[in-house]
Amino acid sequence: MPLTPDIRWIDTPAALDEACAEVAGADVIALDTEFFRENTFHPVPALIQFSAGGPAWLVDPLEVPCTEAFRRLLGEGPLKLLHASSEDLEVFAHWADVPPAPLVDTQLAQGLIGETPSMGYQKLVEHWIGETLPKDETRSDWLKRPLSETQKQYAALDVVYLVQVWERQREALERLGRMAWLEADGAELVAQAARSEAADGQWYLRQRQLWRLAPRQIEAYRRLTTWREGEARRRDLPRGWLVHDRVLYAIAETMPENRFELASVEGVKPTLIKRDGDELLRLVGEARHLDEAELPPAMPSPMAPAFKQRFKALKRVVAAEAEALGLAPEVLLRRRDLEALVTAHLESRPLPLPSGWRGERLNAGLVKALEELPR
Numbered sequence: 163m164p165l166t167p168d169i170r171w172i173d174t175p176a177a178l179d180e181a182c183a184e185v186a187g188a189d190v191i192a193l194d195t196e197f198f199r200e201n202t203f204h205p206v207p208a209l210i211q212f213s214a215g216g217p218a219w220l221v222d223p224l225e226v227p228c229t230e231a232f233r234r235l236l237g238e239g240p241l242k243l244l245h246a247s248s249e250d251l252e253v254f255a256h257w258a259d260v261p262p263a264p265l266v267d268t269q270l271a272q273g274l275i276g277e278t279p280s281m282g283y284q285k286l287v288e289h290w291i292g293e294t295l296p297k298d299e300t301r302s303d304w305l306k307r308p309l310s311e312t313q314k315q316y317a318a319l320d321v322v323y324l325v326q327v328w329e330r331q332r333e334a335l336e337r338l339g340r341m342a343w344l345e346a347d348g349a350e351l352v353a354q355a356a357r358s359e360a361a362d363g364q365w366y367l368r369q370r371q372l373w374r375l376a377p378r379q380i381e382a383y384r385r386l387t388t389w390r391e392g393e394a395r396r397r398d399l400p401r402g403w404l405v406h407d408r409v410l411y412a413i414a415e416t417m418p419e420n421r422f423e424l425a426s427v428e429g430v431k432p433t434l435i436k437r438d439g440d441e442l443l444r445l446v447g448e449a450r451h452l453d454e455a456e457l458p459p460a461m462p463s464p465m466a467p468a469f470k471q472r473f474k475a476l477k478r479v480v481a482a483e484a485e486a487l488g489l490a491p492e493v494l495l496r497r498r499d500l501e502a503l504v505t506a507h508l509e510s511r512p513l514p515l516p517s518g519w520r521g522e523r524l525n526a527g528l529v530k531a532l533e534e535l536p537r
Contacts, residue, residue: 165322167322168218170217170219171222172219172221173222173225173226175226175227179232181219182229182234182235183231185213185214185235186239186240188214188215188240190240190241190242190266190325190328191213191214191235192213192243192244192324193211193243193262194210194212194244194317194324195209195211195250195253196208196209196211197209197304200400201403202398203394203397203400203401205249207224207253207257208223208224209221209223211317211320211321213318213322214240215325215326218317218318218319220309220317220318224305228257228258228259236254236261236263237261237262237263241265242262242265243268243325243328244262244266244267244268245286245320246267246280246283247262247265247267247269251355252355252358261356262352263352265349265351266345267351268324268327268331270348271335272286274338274340274344274489275331275334276488277289278490287323287327290326291326291327293323295323298316304317343519346518350518359392359395362391363384363388365388365390365391366380368407369387369411373463373464375415376460377457378450378457379449380457380458382413382445382446382450386442386446387407389441390410405434408429409434412427412428412429412430413427413430413446414449417446417450418443419450420443421435421439424439424443462505469504471535472507472508472532473501473504476500476531476532477491478531479527479528479531480494480528482527483523487523499514503515513532515529
């Protein structure tokens with residue numbers, strides 16, 4: 163049976179500051195959040211949970227703004243533990259305006275130990291502690307007040323076991339000599355969270371069908387997605403509510419010159435034309451009139467023999483190193499990163515080789531594998 167946590171409810175700034183003072187001297191602090199994100203771009207904080215191994219503090223962000231004491235706790239001092247932290251980092255950036263640091267993501271830690279990557283929190287606790295956590299409140303309404311006792315118990319259990327899990331993970335990582343790897347990955351997560359707006363211009367690279375577009379169409383798609391990311395953030399709307407990627411792709415593919423042509427693009431609704439049609443046409447027009455030298459290169463087809471040959475050669479390098487380390491290959495290098503290497507090699511551009519400990523383990527083999535292939 164899961165333990166019954168000591169729960170401390172916080173609904174005043176003074177109570178939050180008192181809790182911060184109580185855990186400030188701890189070595190580690192486990193953090194979690196509950197949030198709502200169905201009709202906004204930014205997550206709406208509904209609950210902030212933290213524990214240093216003793217009581218579980220549940221902060222009501224509907225009543226309590228982030229205090230300076232909590233910002234200092236997040237940005238300084240104890241090691242912060244989060245599990246599958248990407249969305250939680252967004253919540254903290256929005257509510258506290260500071261990322262948790264230094265950071266350990268226990269999901270990443272599990273992958274570096276050589277266990278199943280992307281392991282969920284319930285399975286993680288079962289694996290290390292032997293307890294089966296309830297899942298009844300997974301889709302609960304966390305904005306409703308008052309929270310039920312069952313909701314509070316569920317939220318508290320999300321942090322009270324994390325310190326115990328980390329103690330066991332840390333021992334395993336130290337035996338393997340991989341603590342520095344995890345620290346580097348945690349620092350990179352924090353850095354990525356701080357680059358959210360700067361990443362708007364790179365969103366287009368997520369599109370798996372870019373290779374089907376000509377350079378001018380690629381540039382149009384890049385401009386359209388960059389605009390959409392910034393506008394979704396500014397209007398605080400889900401990006402799909404503003405305009406879906408597939409619609410922007412269709413616009414870039416068609417390159418409309420006027421509202422009539424824009425209206426004929428599949429997926430473009432009259433409301434989009436009325437609200438943002440002129441801006442969409444302006445962005446497409448900018449791409450249409452760029453000089454050839456300013457356009458991005460065409461993307462190679464992943465179906466072409468030359469692409470497949472290089473991809474397979476690099477994948478073999480990653481698979482061999484992963485097997486030697488006892489890791490899943492995706493922990494070392496993602497498919498997207500392999501494809502970026504292949505594309506750069508085919509275009510005779512500098513290779514976007516991995517940095518840090520991954521680069522130390524992989525780069526020599528990756529470069530050698532490409533050098534041995536026929537051009």
